[in-house]
Amino acid sequence: MSQEELQAASNALRRAAELVADDDVEKRIYNQSNEMAKLATSDRGPDQSRLDRHLHSLQTLAEDADGEARAAIEEALEYIRSYRETVAGV
Secondary structure (H helix, E strand, O other): OOOHHHHHHHHHHHHHHHHOOOHHHHHHHHHHHHHHHHHHHOOOOOOHHHHHHHHHHHHHHHHHOOHHHHHHHHHHHHHHHHHHOOOOOO
């Protein structure tokens, strides 16, 4: 199972964090980016429940962002959804 999608999500989130003006939103996006990077390099990928929590958090962050930042978060969401299709339990 490839975790490249999680690294791509992390990269997209890093771009999003750089594009938002709100410091709190920037920090929350950056934290999600770090989590995706950790998951991408871990020996064992995340389970469905953990992915669902990240998806929910990112959907909320997308609502708090606009323009290019929102687009980058939505890109990350698509990468995570793509990865999630490869995880057992759906």
